């Protein structure tokens with residue numbers, strides 16, 4: 001399995017518009033972060049997790065060919081705002097794109113992208129199929145088994161995804177003991193960590209590292225980073241040996 005980090009930045013991305021901080025001004029390519037998303041490729045199946053406002057740029061950089069599905073963690077704008085840009089996939093492959101999400105998330109999209117789901121469809125709108133998924137209810141996409149896991153994003157229950165020995169958990173504040181148990185000793189974990197200060201709905205660096213210590217993955221990568229986390233090359237020195245910062249374009253082979 002190959003996982004590409006398409007974006008590793010929090011909702012504003014890095015650089016932040018108008019910001020003069022050292023991270024936003026950095027020339028290190030690892031300090032430039034599009035909104036959080038990954039591409040998973042296994043046995044000819046291409047899956048994207050979340051479709052934020054940078055989806056177009058990310059697909060230009062890492063075009064995989066046909067997309068067999070888009071898995072949604074939750075409905076926030078930085079994870080869904082790129083929906084209109086599935087159209088090139090519709091035109092190219094003459095197929096609908098399938099979105100997998102919790103009932104609440106799909107309902108929210110129908111509301112926010114009303115023109116996509118209206119009765120009077122304007123020609124050229126995105127063509128989508130919606131598939132409801134639930135925490136702990138595993139499903140297959142062309143033979144690839146996906147286990148959605150519940151995680152808490154403040155008061156909102158959202159999904160993480162486990163595929164084989166890989167797990168992707170973003171926008172996490174807390175996770176239940178049952179999920180920690182499920183993931184203990186996994187090969188690769190990608191986990192969100194916003195910045196250093198406490199935040200009501202996101203893990204900060206210290207909390208993320210503590211959670212990784214509990215899960216004990218062989219390797220962990222931190223994503224959904226804010227410019228307040230610091231420079232990539234400096235933050236990496238502070239991390240335990242099995243923890244690294246993700247960066248855009250990073251490829252993980254599992």
Ligand SMILES: [Zn+2]
Nearest residue numbers: 019021024227
């Ligand atoms: Zn900045």
Ligand SMILES: [Zn+2]
Nearest residue numbers: 074076153171
């Ligand atoms: Zn969120």
Ligand SMILES: [Zn+2]
Nearest residue numbers: 011076078171
């Ligand atoms: Zn987010």
